[in-house]
Amino acid sequence: MLSSKVTCNSHGQDSSYFLGWEEYEKNPYDEIKNPKGIIQMGLAENQLNFDLLESWLHNNPQPSAFKNQNNQSIFKELALFQDYHGLPAFKNALVKFMSEIRGNTVSFDTNNLVLTAGATSANETLMFCLANPGDAFLIPTPYYPGFDRDLKWRTGAEIVPIHCSSLNGFRITKSAVEEAYKQAQKQKFKVKGILVTNPSNPLGTSLTLNELDILVNFISTRNIHLISDEIYSGTVFSLMNTEIAKRVHIVYSLSKDLGLPGFRIGAIYSNDELVVSAATKMSSFGLISSQTQYLLSKILSDKKFTKTYLSENRRRLKERHEMLVNGLQASGIRCLQSNAGLFCWVDMRHLLSSNTFEGEMEVWKKIVYEVGLNISPGSSCHCSEPGWFRVCFANMSEETLVVAMQRVKSFVDSMVKKNNMSRHQQLLNRHSRRTKSLPKWVFELSFHQREIAADER
Amino acid sequence: MLSKKVTDCNAHGQDSSYFLGWQAYEKNPYDDVHNPNGIIQMGLAENQLSFDILQTWLDNNPDATGFKKNGQSVFKELALFQDYHGLLSFKKALVNFMSEIRGNSVTFDPNNLVLTAGATSANETLIFCVANPGDAFLVPTPYYPGFDRDLKWRTGAEIVPIHCSSSNSFRITKSALEDAYQQAQKQDLKVKGILITNPSNPLGTSLNSHELDLLFNFISTKNMHLISDEVYSGTVFSSPSFISVMEVLKNKNLINSEVSKRVHIVCSLSKDLGLPGFRIGAIYSCNEEVVSAATKMSSFGLISSQTQYLLSEMLSDGKFTKSYLSENRRRLKHRHETLVKGLQKVGIRCLKGNAGLYCWVDMRHLLSSKTFQGEMELWKKIVYDVRLNISPGSSCHCSEPGWFRVCFANMSEQTLLFAMQRVKSFVESMSKKNSPPRHEHLRLSHARRTKSLPKWVFSLTSNQLEVGDLR
Numbered sequence: 001m002l003s004s005k006v007t008c009n010s011h012g013q014d015s016s017y018f019l020g021w022e023e024y025e026k027n028p029y030d031e032i033k034n035p036k037g038i039i040q041m042g043l044a045e046n047q048l049n050f051d052l053l054e055s056w057l058h059n060n061p062q063p064s065a066f067k068n069q070n071n072q073s074i075f076k077e078l079a080l081f082q083d084y085h086g087l088p089a090f091k092n093a094l095v096k097f098m099s100e101i102r103g104n105t106v107s108f109d110t111n112n113l114v115l116t117a118g119a120t121s122a123n124e125t126l127m128f129c130l131a132n133p134g135d136a137f138l139i140p141t142p143y144y145p146g147f148d149r150d151l152k153w154r155t156g157a158e159i160v161p162i163h164c165s166s167l168n169g170f171r172i173t174k175s176a177v178e179e180a181y182k183q184a185q186k187q188k189f190k191v192k193g194i195l196v197t198n199p200s201n202p203l204g205t206s207l208t209l210n211e212l213d214i215l216v217n218f219i220s221t222r223n224i225h226l227i228s229d230e231i232y233s234g235t236v237f238s239l240m241n242t243e244i245a246k247r248v249h250i251v252y253s254l255s256k257d258l259g260l261p262g263f264r265i266g267a268i269y270s271n272d273e274l275v276v277s278a279a280t281k282m283s284s285f286g287l288i289s290s291q292t293q294y295l296l297s298k299i300l301s302d303k304k305f306t307k308t309y310l311s312e313n314r315r316r317l318k319e320r321h322e323m324l325v326n327g328l329q330a331s332g333i334r335c336l337q338s339n340a341g342l343f344c345w346v347d348m349r350h351l352l353s354s355n356t357f358e359g360e361m362e363v364w365k366k367i368v369y370e371v372g373l374n375i376s377p378g379s380s381c382h383c384s385e386p387g388w389f390r391v392c393f394a395n396m397s398e399e400t401l402v403v404a405m406q407r408v409k410s411f412v413d414s415m416v417k418k419n420n421m422s423r424h425q426q427l428l429n430r431h432s433r434r435t436k437s438l439p440k441w442v443f444e445l446s447f448h449q450r451e452i453a454a455d456e457r
Numbered sequence: 458m459l460s461k462k463v464t465d466c467n468a469h470g471q472d473s474s475y476f477l478g479w480q481a482y483e484k485n486p487y488d489d490v491h492n493p494n495g496i497i498q499m500g501l502a503e504n505q506l507s508f509d510i511l512q513t514w515l516d517n518n519p520d521a522t523g524f525k526k527n528g529q530s531v532f533k534e535l536a537l538f539q540d541y542h543g544l545l546s547f548k549k550a551l552v553n554f555m556s557e558i559r560g561n562s563v564t565f566d567p568n569n570l571v572l573t574a575g576a577t578s579a580n581e582t583l584i585f586c587v588a589n590p591g592d593a594f595l596v597p598t599p600y601y602p603g604f605d606r607d608l609k610w611r612t613g614a615e616i617v618p619i620h621c622s623s624s625n626s627f628r629i630t631k632s633a634l635e636d637a638y639q640q641a642q643k644q645d646l647k648v649k650g651i652l653i654t655n656p657s658n659p660l661g662t663s664l665n666s667h668e669l670d671l672l673f674n675f676i677s678t679k680n681m682h683l684i685s686d687e688v689y690s691g692t693v694f695s696s697p698s699f700i701s702v703m704e705v706l707k708n709k710n711l712i713n714s715e716v717s718k719r720v721h722i723v724c725s726l727s728k729d730l731g732l733p734g735f736r737i738g739a740i741y742s743c744n745e746e747v748v749s750a751a752t753k754m755s756s757f758g759l760i761s762s763q764t765q766y767l768l769s770e771m772l773s774d775g776k777f778t779k780s781y782l783s784e785n786r787r788r789l790k791h792r793h794e795t796l797v798k799g800l801q802k803v804g805i806r807c808l809k810g811n812a813g814l815y816c817w818v819d820m821r822h823l824l825s826s827k828t829f830q831g832e833m834e835l836w837k838k839i840v841y842d843v844r845l846n847i848s849p850g851s852s853c854h855c856s857e858p859g860w861f862r863v864c865f866a867n868m869s870e871q872t873l874l875f876a877m878q879r880v881k882s883f884v885e886s887m888s889k890k891n892s893p894p895r896h897e898h899l900r901l902s903h904a905r906r907t908k909s910l911p912k913w914v915f916s917l918t919s920n921q922l923e924v925g926d927l928r
């Protein structure tokens with residue numbers, strides 16, 4: 001009666017990623033009304049800069065009111081504007097903003113830009129353009145749980161994971177990519193490309209030059225595509241020759257940088273004319289409201305504003321990131337060293353009762369229900385090792401983050417007390433053994449130290 | 458290297474003449490001051506008649522665009538709101554508006570409503586929900602050219618036409634339905650349902666109760682779906698009144714029945730309110746599974762929360778919606794009459810319509826040959842010589858040549874009158890151009906046609922239909 005897309009479970013929405021969310025919805029934290037409720041730390045939102053945006057709106061009331069700089073109404077023009085090529089003023093402002101984010105090291109051509117209702121739509125559209133049903137894309141783990149739905153559900157495409165390991169800070173290695181490719185062939189999937197999120201969700205790290213080299217070489221020899229989901233504002237690698245450049249496509253969005261997920265502003269950038277042409281037609285299924293295109297064209301054209309916003313946003317994110325890292329450290333919990341994103345990739349392996357995914361689920365349930373924090377378990381992100389969690393830090397007030405850190409401390413303290421002394425001693429031994437046997441850099445990887453040839457493994 | 462959806466040329470259906478005429482217009486667009494010899498756009502079904510009413514509302518309600526509610530800023534809440542269940546206040550306002558358009562004869566439950574970025578997205582999403590690749594939907598001809606892309610391209614579904622004929626004013630008949638069904642079976646296609654546009658694009662007529670009965674009987678016996686694209690429901694400007702499939706369910710006591718789980722409606726504010734740029738569409742279904750799946754799929758085309766908020770405020774204003782709907786109808790009726798009379802003066806008739814933003818115009822008598830080549834010949838003359846971009850019936854999959862869709866609500870009244878003058882000149886020059894015998898031949902064949910066919914072919918009312926339908 002209904003299509004198989006409806007009757008089977010391919011929307012991927014029963015994963016724990018969504019279940020924790022449901023629990024939060026039932027019992028949400030509010031510092032006054034529900035101080036014992038669950039604190040949402042599973043939502044990668046950027047709530048740190050609404051004051052800057054509201055101040056801009058206050059000083060520039062015309063665009064929201066459909067007025068141009070001469071205070072004339074352009075409501076009719078916008079109401080009628082449904083051209084899937086997008087509002088030129090908005091595309092112009094958007095490509096400049098994308099350049100600015102990347103330190104003006106690259107420039108983008110508006111003719112290669114396709115607007116879509118959010119990155120969700122952009123990713124699915126690119127899949128429709130590059131893959132036939134049954135074709136596969138390779139994706140490094142851990143990855144954003146939403147990809148299972150966005151890339152596979154209606155497109156019929158497959159995802160084959162490129163397994164990354166904590167042993168080298170979850171960096172992509174040549175052997176991991178080749179393994180994944182072989183795995184795909186075993187399953188008789190035709191590999192059409194690789195999709196990376198840069199900076200990574202959930203790791204919060206940007207790809208190193210070494211990783212990028214590996215990827216570009218691989219797609220070059222195999223003649224496949226590379227999609228770089230850069231919604232967390234990755235650095236676009238200065239590319240290679242034109243032929244390969246045609247197989248590299250970028251996805252962007254204003255949901256994370258500007259904190260506007262509700263406005264559904266996404267884009268595909270591609271050097272391949274056919275892809276741009278097809279994606280443009282497909283964008284009919286998810287155009288951005290012209291009302292929103294116009295407002296954002298004005299905000300992003302304000303160079304003074306974008307400059308201030310970007311630097312202040314970075315400063316605030318950095319501060320919050322430090323708060324979380326230090327707060328967890330005070331409880332003996334470490335994070336993967338990261339330089340981006342709205343979250344930390346947190347190592348709670350030492351808190352597992354067993355080094356298994358069941359053990360991870362156990363800890364996760366305790367954290368959701370007892371500690372009252374909704375965080376995302378690594379298994380929901382297809383991480384190949386249990387014990388890692390994604391914890392967001394930019395979607396609540398500073399006070400709330402402090403409360404969350406206190407709760408974590410109480411939880412860890414109580415866990416230590418709960419166990420008898422010998423077990424405690426066991427844990428301590430194991431922890432110090434772990435820290436002694438593995439190089440320090442596993443926990444404190446920096447961009448430069450990366451060069452240490454861990455990826456040769 | 459790229460997917461078949463990209464490389465299979467024409468799978469997107471965008472090379473049809475529907476789009477080519479548009480391209481010609483883009484190169485040489487009419488402007489009463491800057492380009493008075495340019496092409497007048499009469500191929501775009503937009504409603505530009507009531508922006509003043511909307512503008513006044515905006516001027517009087519600045520908070521709706523200023524992200525304020527009761528003087529308080531709601532910017533942050535809206536900026537963060539990406540819940541695919543949609544803004545509840547907007548859904549409530551929208552279902553009330555949908556009821557109001559239908560004369561409050563039916564009510565809608567906001568929990569059965571799924572918001573989508575336009576009807577384009579809604580139609581595709583519904584097909585993803587009810588059809589597997591290779592399954593077919595039956596669609597009465599002539600139909601909106603965009604369906605070839607929207608219903609088939611990425612879904613892999615097929616369309617099998619239900620051929621409607623001018624001999625009974627393009628009404629749906631039982632035999633046409635059965636023919637289409639058999640045709641699908643011949644092609645080994647599994648038919649999952651029927652998709653109708655009601656009021657019809659491009660006919661400009663609303664389905665009568667007889668047709669609706671036929672459809673309901675058919676989907677009942679064959680156990681299939683009925684999708685009713687009702688995006689033009691707010692453009693009904695004269696009798697007979699519009700009958701929504703929801704009303705049929707109600708009148709037949711089928712609410713909560715098994716059949717009701719297979720009936721789905723698509724709505725939009727693009728035609729009623731003239732806001733195609735804002736991408737406001739919706740699916741309405743009593744089938745929980747469909748609502749649930751479509752809600753998740755709407756992730757791929759959510760409506761901007763900024764826009765949801767504005768429209769929730771506007772549509773919650775009962776005083777506004779009431780006066781808007783009646784004034785809009787009045788203006789559409791007037792424009793429709795202007796076009797019909799203007800064409801009638803030069804011997805061109807329209808199918809009698811009661812809705813839509815266009816007329817379905819009979820130019821068969823102007824064809825040099827009763828073929829689609831003849832239609833294309835005439836169309837090119839009209840686009841390039843007369844300089845009017847109108848839509849040829851073939852682009853709408855009409856089975857008979859000579860019919861054209863001509864829009865009347867997307868330009869000023871002066872421009873419409875000017876277009877009518879151009880048509881007059883064209884028809885007159887065509888009569889002069891032909892040698893007297895030919896002219897006589899044309900005149901005679903026109904007269905023959907008008908004499909041999911009952912007058913009602915050109916001015917069908919719903920009662921008279923029963924006669925034609927028996928054929």
